[in-house]
Amino acid sequence: MHKDPFVLSQLVQFLNRSKFNRIVDKYDGDKYVKSYTCWDQLLTMMFGQLSNRESLRNLIVALEAHAGKVYHLGIGKSVSRSNLSKANEQRDYRIFEEFAFFMIAEARRRRIQKIFEFAGHVYAFDSTTIDLCLSVFEWAKFRKHKGGIKMHTLYDVEAQVLAFVHITEAKVHDSKAMSEIPYENGAHYIFDRGYNDFGNLYTINRIGAFFVVRAKTNVRFKPETWKRRLPTNVVSDAIGYFTVYKSAKDYPEKLRKVVCIDPEDGTRYIFLTNNLTASAETIAELYRNRWSVELFFKWIKHHLRVKKFWGTSENAARIQIYCAIITYCLVAIVQHDMKLERSIYEVLQILGISLTDKTSLRDLFDESNFKNVKVL
Template sequence: MLFCQFAKSQSLRDISNGLRSATGNLNHLAMGKTPSKSTVGYQNQNRSWELFRDYYYVLLESLGQQAHMKRTKFKIRSKIFLLDATTISLCLSLFDWAKYKTKKGAVKMHTLLDYDGHLPAYVNITDGKTADNKGAYDVPLLRGSVIVADRFYNDFSLLNAWDSNGVYFLERHKDNIKFKTLKELELPEKRHQHVLKDEIIELTGNKTKDKYPRKLHRVALWDDKNQQTIEVIANQMSWTANTITELYKARWEVEIFFRDIKQQLHLKSFIGTGQNAVMIQIWTALITILILKALKTQAEHAWYLSNLVAFIGLNLFVKVGLHSWLDNPFAKEQPPPNKNIQGVLF
């Protein structure tokens, strides 16, 4: 299945024939015999996808530390997580178990992304109908951590559960919430001109006030790129308005992760139609992106992720030292041999 991801195989036959063509190079994988098409199909149907999920989390404990990359440092000691969900479309006539719309199937990948390594700390895969905020109730909570989310998680029952468990949250709120201002904070005169409003508020809606009776820190900022005002709320009163805006900007990293995993890996089509096969392919894609990001961080060469995926696919069974190749992928041109072996006399 990792070969399927790197080679972007489109079918079981592609996997079997692709591995068969590299038979002499499979010894280091302890594969005495290339798996046939029927063998791969049988394993996709019968081997539980939970094995691949557990394997991802085991690898995350070791390789995840190596995948940490340079990032914007905030003046807070809390662990930062970015929460969002993405929809993976499926053909309902083939994947009849993936209910989404009348003529369209899908699964939804609810992802809690670790800001340090830009890798999922937790993934919950549901049917396409599950709302983003409903899928977030299963997200494990780390006391003292920060969860940054978009407006689809503006569920005050969910926010109250996070707050009660000692989790800080920061999210964009909906335009129609009702609140009253308890205290308006001063804005810096010469810095952070994008901050329009900084205040402490309290919800006044009949239902929302019962769901979340505590105070909230509200910040309005101007998004110059999209020419719009963005309003966010947090349950941390001591953060500055600029820290809140920078934290919210960091949420874009989860969108980049979704783009990478869909564009660089094999998730646009599936080699099996059963639910187990689809889950296996999604989790092996997550394992692949984990390995790629760890290798990218370790390499001295400044790889782009797209180039790294392409080069590994081209050199998948080339016998070469992996780390030396990652550090220096392009061999230097050798000077032409000297044709004048004997010195010229005249």
């Protein structure tokens, strides 16, 4: 007879419950609560994320199928559709937001590695829109007949895990979220063309950080000095100033303009950066790594529940997104701490079909017990 606790119970050991309880106390999350606590709510939502439940009803049916195990899974005995729905509607989403940020910090601390020879971290910043039905999610009006919300995400390129997330209505322009980024001295921030906000870029420069942004083709720039011996696929590399009044007012100091040609498809790229010393190839390589945040968006949308929501209010949607992020970070931490030679996708798939098994995690991920799960 297996004496190991259930797989979900073993996963919970990787969560810092003391930290979560302090956050709950901060926001009075369990005030007047007799049975279904915030901790029970978190584990229920994580069970739904890991087992890939499509709806609230589907999640509750799955738990009812394991009614004899629910208490020992750590979720408690009071989980029901009405309890979970009410909790998602009424409890402060900031409880789960703050714990998600804590889990993000824990995952980054464990997984940090150096790809670039810079003193600071390297981040890519971008957003993804999650479409919503306007007739159901009336608070998320985007266009005339369309609703949606945006996940503005700062991604740690070297740790391969997100570093910060800011959720807004979909109608908020990408550049408006730049002021929410927790900038660090000495770090590099990589942006696409939607972030040509020179006032915010100048803020990055003033705090002693660096940026690489893909410029628009109509950027007006007056070079003062430029390099004449250029490597292959680099068209120009110059240092100068903006010539248009508003741009020059927003960014009055000198910066660098690098023009490169992609050798694979011949696309012409124009980069603006305040890093005046790194090679042009390094600037191009930094921007090339911006694609990692796009891969993260694709991963989390395909493998976790952030496109179909289990509640219709803004509060419920935010809680579900933050619980998805907590789940993602938990899987990343498990992969690192157990030194698993499997991708995060493979770890997630194996956990998803084994939550109610009584198998030790080490045996669960043993290569001899499972065939390799191939990414579709």
